[in-house]
Amino acid sequence: MRMKQLTYLSDDDQTEIVDAFDPPRKALAKSGLDRSQDHSSSVRFIQQGFAYRYICLPDGRQQITSLLVPGDSCDSLALAAPNTEHGICALTTVTFSEIKRPVLVSLVENNPRIAVALWRSFLLTEAMLYERIASLGQRSAKERLAHFLCEVFFRCRAVGLTSGLQCGLPLSQGDLGDTLGLSLVHTNRSLMALRADRLIKLEARLLTILDLSRLQETAHFNPKYLQLQPDAASAARPTPARLGSSHASNVMAFDHPHRGAHA
């Protein structure tokens, strides 16, 4: 999980975390990640698969606020303010675990390393939010798209879900638009522009970066904000994903999109 790369928790620490979780559950693509009904105050962590967090405006427009990859928590907010829930929707089949708030609290209180790991994880989320705001406010459609693709790629690489310059990107162009604040059509055209520049390939939910440094340039992308550890950043070798299945470091570690239960 994300904590891993951030602080090098010991194996004991990790076992401690894993044991504290409720048994993992699954959500189908396009379904919400519901919390189990009996405890409203819990935190969910993605173990496998991709999901997104979104906000709906009263008139139906929706904004995808973050992409959630394995290791991410869904519920930093809910910890203290259970009334401000956002929706979480699976993009692929998602395996996730829930941990009850009191359990997490005692974990944090008894193991300062875990506390730091959790803290850093939330700060990373915040850093990504700031960067997204800069993107939405200042970057053009093409830059925004390039920036998002860079971010996805680096995040995937940090959790061992890349192979060379390829990673999975289980978003339709409509989803991409909702993420970037663009219309579907304009998203398509920006994508075509990046392809025409020979910067990326994107087909069948598989992103291939043809020229990473030029892509970063056009995006004005600086990975510093992702706070990657030096070795997690290089990641030529697949990072051993430890939590959940121990052989999850496959690029297309998610099921191919097909008609699931509709949102």
Add this chain to the structure above:
Amino acid sequence: MRMKQLTYLSDDDQTEIVDAFDPPRKALAKSGLDRSQDHSSSVRFIQQGFAYRYICLPDGRQQITSLLVPGDSCDSLALAAPNTEHGICALTTVTFSEIKRPVLVSLVENNPRIAVALWRSFLLTEAMLYERIASLGQRSAKERLAHFLCEVFFRCRAVGLTSGLQCGLPLSQGDLGDTLGLSLVHTNRSLMALRADRLIKLEARLLTILDLSRLQETAHFNPKYLQLQPDAASAARPTPARLGSSHASNVMAFDHPHRGAHA
């Protein structure tokens, strides 16, 4: 400070916090809030005045990512990731206090109420970031502006810096544009549109809301995300601002804009 309204810290708790701060310092309008050189790892809290946090893109564009009002912390990020600093710039004369990281940590470890207050404060920041993303991604210029004005007003009211439907707004139209991802000119036109609708007045850095509920409607603004306490939300009576000067609940609690040290 913000902690106050969020968790009703006891007076003892507050004294404990106040005592832990370094002596307050001042920054002039348009100057950065520099940390004192001797300890890079510290957290700054705004006591009086307004400031903003911003990100600069390499080509000079700048995005204001958040407005900081009295009680806000400048440095949630720096706590764990000192390399991802953002700039903080004063909009008015600002009084702020710094607290060294180890001091804050021991405060948090020894007083769980303070820990919760700090935690909630950071989560509130996060909630505002999500909402800003929804604004930038989905709302039109006019809606965005209306939404921002609503947010500012509610936040000011929560810290007792309103009088009726008035509050200070020490941003130039250029600053507003950098906040909302709009050009100066278009910001001006959106502002004129809101004025033409008789929703607001804005002159000499004083915002007057002429019709709050209609302004909220046009912004699709729902204050829920601000997690206001019921009584802080009503706030017909001025909230006694306790930290810093005890009589700070004046609407125009900041100096009028004039040429300060330039950025």
Add this chain to the structure above:
DNA sequence: CGCCGTGTTGACTATTCTCAACCCAGGTGG
């Protein structure tokens, strides 16, 4: 076979940006 969901493209419209004036108030220096 026909019906999705998804991607692609064209044509037109709307929103937003840029450039360029101009105004006004306050401050500064003669």
Add this chain to the structure above:
DNA sequence: CCACCTGGGTTGAGAATAGTCAACACGGCG
């Protein structure tokens, strides 16, 4: 006292960016 400068704010006109509507292509699936 006035001339001048500077930093806002306001407005117009034209250009660029992005959105909408509509059509069509393609593959998977019933």
